[in-house]
Amino acid sequence: MAINDLSKDLAPIASITMADVVEVKLREYLKKKSFLPGDALPKELELAEALGVSRNVLREALSRLRMLGMIETKKKRGMVLARPDILGTFERVLDPLIIDKETLQDIFELRLVLEMGLADLIYVRKTDKDIAELENIAKKEVNLDNSFRIKNEIAFHGKLYEMSGNDTLKRFQIMLLPIFDYVVTLEKKPTRGKINHMDLVQILKTGSKADFKKGMEAHLKPHFDRLK
Amino acid sequence: MAINDLSKDLAPIASITMADVVEVKLREYLKKKSFLPGDALPKELELAEALGVSRNVLREALSRLRMLGMIETKKKRGMVLARPDILGTFERVLDPLIIDKETLQDIFELRLVLEMGLADLIYVRKTDKDIAELENIAKKEVNLDNSFRIKNEIAFHGKLYEMSGNDTLKRFQIMLLPIFDYVVTLEKKPTRGKINHMDLVQILKTGSKADFKKGMEAHLKPHFDRLK
DNA sequence: ACATTTGATATGTCCTACATAAGGGCTTAT
DNA sequence: ATAAGCCCTTATGTAGGACATATCAAATGT
Numbered sequence: 001m002a003i004n005d006l007s008k009d010l011a012p013i014a015s016i017t018m019a020d021v022v023e024v025k026l027r028e029y030l031k032k033k034s035f036l037p038g039d040a041l042p043k044e045l046e047l048a049e050a051l052g053v054s055r056n057v058l059r060e061a062l063s064r065l066r067m068l069g070m071i072e073t074k075k076k077r078g079m080v081l082a083r084p085d086i087l088g089t090f091e092r093v094l095d096p097l098i099i100d101k102e103t104l105q106d107i108f109e110l111r112l113v114l115e116m117g118l119a120d121l122i123y124v125r126k127t128d129k130d131i132a133e134l135e136n137i138a139k140k141e142v143n144l145d146n147s148f149r150i151k152n153e154i155a156f157h158g159k160l161y162e163m164s165g166n167d168t169l170k171r172f173q174i175m176l177l178p179i180f181d182y183v184v185t186l187e188k189k190p191t192r193g194k195i196n197h198m199d200l201v202q203i204l205k206t207g208s209k210a211d212f213k214k215g216m217e218a219h220l221k222p223h224f225d226r227l228k
Numbered sequence: 229m230a231i232n233d234l235s236k237d238l239a240p241i242a243s244i245t246m247a248d249v250v251e252v253k254l255r256e257y258l259k260k261k262s263f264l265p266g267d268a269l270p271k272e273l274e275l276a277e278a279l280g281v282s283r284n285v286l287r288e289a290l291s292r293l294r295m296l297g298m299i300e301t302k303k304k305r306g307m308v309l310a311r312p313d314i315l316g317t318f319e320r321v322l323d324p325l326i327i328d329k330e331t332l333q334d335i336f337e338l339r340l341v342l343e344m345g346l347a348d349l350i351y352v353r354k355t356d357k358d359i360a361e362l363e364n365i366a367k368k369e370v371n372l373d374n375s376f377r378i379k380n381e382i383a384f385h386g387k388l389y390e391m392s393g394n395d396t397l398k399r400f401q402i403m404l405l406p407i408f409d410y411v412v413t414l415e416k417k418p419t420r421g422k423i424n425h426m427d428l429v430q431i432l433k434t435g436s437k438a439d440f441k442k443g444m445e446a447h448l449k450p451h452f453d454r455l456k
Numbered sequence: 457a458c459a460t461t462t463g464a465t466a467t468g469t470c471c472t473a474c475a476t477a478a479g480g481g482c483t484t485a486t
Numbered sequence: 487a488t489a490a491g492c493c494c495t496t497a498t499g500t501a502g503g504a505c506a507t508a509t510c511a512a513a514t515g516t
Contacts, residue, residue, distance in 0.1 A: 015302075015477090017499065019291055027320075037326060043466060054501045056284065059468090063247055063288040064295045068321050074243075075508040076466050083328055084321040092255075093296050093312040098265060100311055106396035109349060113397065117345030120445065121337060124455050168334035169341065213441060217348065227352050243508090245468065271497060282470045287499090303477040304497050461514070469506075476499075483492075 018053050022061035025051060030070070030081060041071065041079040087171050094175055096182040108183040111176050112223055114169070115157065116216060121164035123209040130163045131204050138197035150181075156197050187226065193219040246281050250289035253279060258298070258309060269299065269307040315399050322403055324410040336411040339404050340451055342397070343385065344444055349392035351437040358391045359432050366425035384425050415454065421447040 026047075035041070042050075048058040062079070065071045069084035096104060137159055141152040154177060161170045195218040203215045217224075254275075263269070270278075276286040290307070293299045297312035324332060365387055369380040382405060389398045423446040431443045445452075 019499090023295065031323070031325070034325070045466085056287075056502085057500065059284075060288055060291040064292055067248075067251065067292045067295075070321065070326070073467065075468080076464090076510055077508095078466060081326070083326055086318070086321050086327065086331065089321050090314070090318050093298065093314045093317050095259070097259070097262065098298070098309070098311055099314065103314065103396055106394050109392075109394050110397055110400070113345035113349060113392075114341055115345065116348050117341035117343070120344050120452060121341060121455070124452070164337075164341075166334050166337050168331055169338055172338070210438070210442070214438070224348060224352070227349070247468090273497085284471085285469065301498065303499080304479055304495085306497060457516105459514100459516080461512105463510105463512080465508100465510085467506105467508085469504100471504080472502090474499100474501080476497100478496090478498105480495080481493090483490105485490080486488090 018057045019060040019064075022051055022053055022057055023064050026061055026065060027070075035081045037081050037083045039081050040077075041081065043078055087168065087175065091175050094179065096179050099179070104179060104183055107176060107179045108223075109227065111173070111180050112220060114173070114176075115160070115220060116213070118160060118164055118169075119209055119213045119216060121166060121169075122160065122204075123212065125165040126163050126204065130159070131201065134159050134163070134204070135198075135201045138201050141197065184223075193221050195219040246285045247288040247292075250279055250281055250285055251292050254289055254293060255298075263309045265309050265311045267309050268305075269309065271306055315396065315403065319403050322407065324407050327407070332407060332411055335404060335407045336451075337455065339401070339408050340448060342401070342404075343388070343448060344441070346388060346392055346397075347437055347441045347444060349394060349397075350388065350432075351440065353393040354391050354432065358387070359429065362387050362391070362432070363426075363429045366429050369425065412451075421449050423447040 041047075044055055044058060044062070048055045051058065062071065062073075066073065068089050069082055071079050072082045073079045093099075099107070134156065137152060137156045141149060141156075158170070158173065161173045164170070195215045197219075200212070200215050200219060203212045207215070269275075272283055272286060272290070276283045279286065290299065290301075294301065296317050297310055299307050300310045301307045321327075327335070362384065365380060365384050369377060369384075386398070386401065389401045392398070423443045425447075428440070428443050428447060431440045435443070
C-alpha cells in the first residue's frame with residue numbers, strides 16, 4: 001500500500017512526545033475497559049500516577065480527547081466518557097488554504113460522487129412536500145443576479161441532501177461546500193449543465209430513479225468534464 | 229435548522245475552558261496571518277504572553293493543533309505550520325462503540341451512496357489493467373469459506389475505490405469499513421444481490437456506465453432494501 | 457422534613473525549575 | 487582558508503507545587 005509507505009517515511013519528522021503516547025494509551029484504556037458514554041473515569045492524579053507522567057502531560061492528552069468530544073469534565077464530578085461529534089472534529093481541519101492541491105481535488109470529486117449516489121436515497125425517502133420545497137427554490141432563481149444565484153444553487157443542492165433523510169450526509173455537504181467553491185472558482189469557466197434545476201424537479205415529480213440519475217449526470221457534466 | 233438547535237441546546241453541558249478559547253484564537257490567528265505550511269510561528273512564551281494565559285494553557289491548545297497535524301514542533305527550531313492529514317483526524321473518533329445508533333446508520337448509508345456514485349469516476353479512469361486485477365479478485369472467491377469470502381468482498385470493493393483514482397476516497401472507504409461491517413452484522417440476514425462480482429466485472433469490460441450503475445444497484449439491493 | 461451552611465474534593469490555572477535537543481558561532485587542526 | 491569539532495544559547499518537553507473555583511455531600515439549624 002503506497003499510502004502506508006508514505007506515512008511511514010514521513011512520520012519521524014516530528015519526534016513523538018509523552019503526550020502522544022499518553023493519548024494513545026488513554027484511548028486504548030477506554031476501549032479495553034469498554035467504557036460507555038456517561039461512565040465516570042478515574043481522576044487526573046490517579047491516571048497520571050498510573051501512567052507515570054506528570055499531571056501536565058496527562059492534561060495535554062486529555063485536552064486532545066476533550067477537543068474530540070470523547071470526554072467531558074466538570075469541576076468536582078470528574079470526567080465522563082462522551083459521544084464525540086464525528087463531523088465536528090473533521091471540520092476543524094477543513095480549510096482550503098492548508099489542504100494540498102491533490103487532496104482538494106479529491107474532495108471536489110468526493111462531492112460529485114456523493115451527489116450522484118444521492119439519488120438512491122432520495123428515491124427511497126422523497127415526499128411531495130420535499131419536492132414542492134425544492135421547486136420553490138428552483139423557481140426563485142429565474143431572475144437573480146449572480147451573487148444570489150450562488151446562494152440559490154447552494155440551497156437547491158442542500159435541499160437534495162436534506163431529502164436523503166441523512167443528517168450526517170447533510171452536515172457533511174455543508175462542510176464540503178467551501179472546498180467545492182474554492183476549487184470551482186480556481187478554474188473560472190462558467191459551469192452550466194444542459195439540465196437545470198427546474199428540469200431536475202420535473203424528473204423527480206414524474207420520472208424514474210434512472211431518469212433522475214441521468215439528469216443529475218447531465219447537470220453536473222461540466223464538472224465531470226474537468227476530470228482527467 | 230434542527231441540527232443547530234440541538235447542538236445549541238447540548239453545548240453548555242461542559243463549561244468552556246481557557247484552552248478552548250486559546251485553541252480558537254490560535255486558529256483564527258493562523259488564518260488571519262495567512263501562514264503557509266512551513267512558516268515559523270512565534271515561540272510559546274511570546275504566544276502565551278500575547279494571549280494573557282499561562283504557558284500551560286497555551287500548551288494544551290497547541291497540543292490539540294499538534295494532534296490534528298496543523299503544527300509541528302522541534303526542540304530549538306520552534307513551531308511551524310504543517311498540512312494536517314484530514315482523514316487521520318477523522319479516524320480517531322470512528323469507533324462503532326461510541327457512535328450513536330443514528331449516526332452509525334447514517335454512515336452505513338454514506339458508504340452506499342459513495343459506492344453508487346463511484347461509477348462516474350470509475351468510468352473516467354478505469355484501465356484494462358485495473359479490470360484484469362478486479363477479475364482476478366472476483367475469480368478467487370468461487371470456492372472460499374465464509375471468513376475468506378468477507379476478506380475477498382472487501383478486496384473487491386476496495387479495488388473499485390482504487391479504480392476511482394482518488395486516494396482520499398480510497399482511504400475514506402478503509403476507515404468506513406469497520407462501521408459498515410458493524411451495522412451489517414447487527415442485522416444478521418445473509419446479503420446476496422442478484423448481481424455478483426463476476427457480473428460486475430463483465431459489465432465493466434463491455435457495458436456502459438448506465439449498465440454498471442444498474443448492476444451496482446442490483447448488487448447492493450439487499451442493503452438498500454433495509455432502508456426505510 | 458426542609459432549607460441553609462459548611463467542608464471536602466476534582467478540575468482549571470499559574471508559576472518555577474530543570475532536562476533535552478538543536479542551531480550558531482567559536483576554536484582548532486590540516 | 488576551509489573543514490571539523492566543541493561549547494554556548496535557546497525553545498520545547500517534563501515535572502512538581504500552589505492556589506482558585508465550582509460542585510457535591512454531609513452537617514447544621516429552623
